[in-house]
Amino acid sequence: MTQVFIDGSSGTTGLRIRERLEGRQELTLITLPEESRKDPEARRNALNSADVAILCLPDAAAIEAVSLITNPNTIVLDASTAHRTAPGWAYGFPELGSGREEAIRTSRRVAVPGCHASGFIALVSPLVEAGILSPDARLSITSLTGYSGGGKKMIAEYESEGRSPLLDAPRAYALPQHHKHLPEMKALTGLHTLPAFLPIVGDFYSGMLVTVPVFREDLLNGATIEDIRRVYQSRYRGPIVSYRENADESGFLSALSLSGLDRMDVSVFGNEDRILLAARYDNLGKGASGAAVECLNLVIGAAPETGLRLV
Numbered sequence: 001m002t003q004v005f006i007d008g009s010s011g012t013t014g015l016r017i018r019e020r021l022e023g024r025q026e027l028t029l030i031t032l033p034e035e036s037r038k039d040p041e042a043r044r045n046a047l048n049s050a051d052v053a054i055l056c057l058p059d060a061a062a063i064e065a066v067s068l069i070t071n072p073n074t075i076v077l078d079a080s081t082a083h084r085t086a087p088g089w090a091y092g093f094p095e096l097g098s099g100r101e102e103a104i105r106t107s108r109r110v111a112v113p114g115c116h117a118s119g120f121i122a123l124v125s126p127l128v129e130a131g132i133l134s135p136d137a138r139l140s141i142t143s144l145t146g147y148s149g150g151g152k153k154m155i156a157e158y159e160s161e162g163r164s165p166l167l168d169a170p171r172a173y174a175l176p177q178h179h180k181h182l183p184e185m186k187a188l189t190g191l192h193t194l195p196a197f198l199p200i201v202g203d204f205y206s207g208m209l210v211t212v213p214v215f216r217e218d219l220l221n222g223a224t225i226e227d228i229r230r231v232y233q234s235r236y237r238g239p240i241v242s243y244r245e246n247a248d249e250s251g252f253l254s255a256l257s258l259s260g261l262d263r264m265d266v267s268v269f270g271n272e273d274r275i276l277l278a279a280r281y282d283n284l285g286k287g288a289s290g291a292a293v294e295c296l297n298l299v300i301g302a303a304p305e306t307g308l309r310l311v
């Protein structure tokens with residue numbers, strides 16, 4: 001029986017993971033009573049008793065949790081931003097290839113990717129690797145997310161009575177261009193320059209749409225939109241990340257299409273001159289909790305799951 005401890009299991013990401021794992025016969029969940037869920041001694045015991053500890057905490061608490069672990073066998077899956085570019089940590093996006101799945105399987109420290117970063121990296125990394133996009137490319141990313149991406153605090157804000165009417169419309173944020181996902185976007189794609197990043201939070205619970213425009217002039221060696229499609233087609237064959245042709249809904253792309261699922265759909269729109277790369281998924285699916293469950297399944301050797309459709 002594999003013992004799993006979710007540190008932060010009352011939070012948005014942790015709760016979704018807990019609900020997913022409760023029905024699994026081969027796992028035992030270590031739980032702490034409500035009054036001691038933030039007590040460092042109780043957490044230390046639970047973390048060191050676990051075969052797998054899943055950290056669903058703010059960054060500082062995740063760093064503290066790692067420092068509490070002395071059991072050399074405890075495998076850590078950290079959903080926070082704290083360790084995504086840290087040495088000794090595997091990046092938990094197995095579909096990127098280049099031995100990443102094996103690195104996750106064999107590592108005792110796995111960083112679960114950031115929600116916005118996941119879409120950007122899925123779109124850009126294979127193109128840089130295939131020599132279609134230069135590492136010197138200057139890119140931009142627009143990422144629409146549901147409000148659960150902001151955790152309990154933002155959920156309460158969006159779901160409160162008498163909330164500001166400004167929340168009725170999508171809101172852009174991270175305007176000074178220092179968003180916490182930028183370092184992993186650069187590190188995992190091999191780009192030499194940070195992208196210009198516009199995250200936008202909307203009045204829906206969960207779901208994501210990430211788009212990255214690319215001009216024909218950005219492509220190397222005369223590559224075309226068809227070459228991009230071929231790269232995605234051969235890289236993303238499911239069950240979690242898949243390349244989809246004609247994925248739009250009669251000319252529209254809803255950020256809600258994969259809400260509730262762990263899957264990510266990668267698509268290409270536009271024309272020969274102006275190409276639009278798009279990824280759709282759920283910020284709590286492939287963007288957080290689902291990605292953590294995917295990594296858990298890899299480290300314990302279980303079959304992949306694709307989540308539960310909610311919409």
Ligand SMILES: NC(=O)C1=CN([C@@H]2O[C@H](COP(=O)(O)OP(=O)(O)OC[C@H]3O[C@@H](n4cnc5c(N)ncnc54)[C@H](OP(=O)(O)O)[C@@H]3O)[C@@H](O)[C@H]2O)C=CC1
Binds near residue numbers: 150287
């Ligand atoms: N929501 C999302 O879509 C995504 C979230 N993440 C990351 O996952 C992590 C968790 O985020 P999220 O679930 O949204 O956040 P929430 O605020 O919803 O949950 C965080 C949980 O951690 C608890 N907590 C805080 N400090 C401690 C501590 N010292 N010891 C034990 N528990 C503590 C909080 O307690 P309390 O309930 O008392 O506040 C809360 O239950 C963050 O690092 C976030 O950036 C990553 C990708 C996407």
Ligand SMILES: CC(=O)N[C@@H](CCC(=O)OP(=O)(O)O)C(=O)O
Binds near residue numbers: 080145146
């Ligand atoms: C809507 C909203 O505020 N979303 C959060 C993303 C949460 C997240 O993914 O944080 P991690 O870095 O821990 O992965 C944000 O953009 O900061």
